[in-house]
Amino acid sequence: MTSVGQVGLGYWGKNLVRNFDELGVLTWLCDQDEGLRTQFASRHPHARVTGDFDDLLKDGELDAVVIATPVPTHYPLAKRALEAGKHVFVEKPPAMHESEMAELVAIAEREGKVLMPGHLLLYHPGVHKLKDLVDSGELGDVLCVYGNRQNLGVIRKDENALWSLGVHDLSVILYLIGEQPSQALAKGHAFLTPGVEDVVFCYLEFPSGKIAHMHLSWLDPHKMRKLTVVGRDKMAVFDDMELERKVTVYDKAPEEPVGTYGEWRTRTGDIFSPKISNDEPLKLECRHFLSLVADGWDGREMRDGLEVVRALEMLTESLRA
């Protein structure tokens, strides 16, 4: 059985702890915060608890490390873990520069270890349904994909809305479109913490002519977790705020009646919601990591992670310009 140690027991880390604990693999817990260590030690008496990440790396019995610390710490911690011979599950994004992510990928390849970025939405059954709709051709040619990820909070100070929120939508947009953007533009503003943009608007163009857009904000009255795919024949929406109708397919499209060249009309047909399984995406993601460690892998997840970091860096250059 794979043994897993986790560093970072904060807001998100506790969800990973719960899942890896339920999967019966958790042997180490690590956080710099003494209060959190005390709290988690009483809840997980079978796991060893420490404030020093090196304790995990020195344990020859420990197979894998889960990193759920703030984004700027991901690259140095993941690098040390891989170099210590551990498999790594690291929260998104694993690095803040393409060069750093490429280095992590190279170390993982050299060491023969798994490096899996925590792109949670790629394990969401609703996103898999969107992908099926795109790949089966049911929507027709995809023209445009756009994401809305807005809420009031969580207000972050270490990473801006692009790196904190955009990474989710970007991972799905690249997964659905299957191309790297040829152009990436971003505009945003830091209203609260200097240098940390709270609101970011992004525009992406792909070599095939498809386009994408993302509205990312933690200063917004609406809690939105939505992705819309506009196809030539149908349109589909994944709305993670919906309890039951996570995916809705709209049989709506523009049409050009025969003999009326250039005279576009619109067509509206049925609207339906396919069944989506209720499996918790985070549980599926944790299980997937353990299966990669146990069964071996071809590195797809870390190469996809590299593409996401590359696109994030293109958007960041535009934002800074």
Ligand SMILES: NC(=O)c1ccc[n+]([C@@H]2O[C@H](COP(=O)([O-])OP(=O)(O)OC[C@H]3O[C@@H](n4cnc5c(N)ncnc54)[C@H](O)[C@@H]3O)[C@@H](O)[C@H]2O)c1
């Ligand atoms: N997948 C998702 O949907 C999702 C959602 C929220 C956050 N996240 C990601 O999870 C990560 C953590 O976010 P959070 O909101 O839990 O942050 P947080 O600040 O609440 O928790 C981070 C914890 O890491 C600890 N820490 C930092 N550096 C450390 C070190 N070197 N050694 C030991 N402990 C250390 C801190 O003490 C803190 O308790 C981020 O990368 C974030 O992007 C993912």
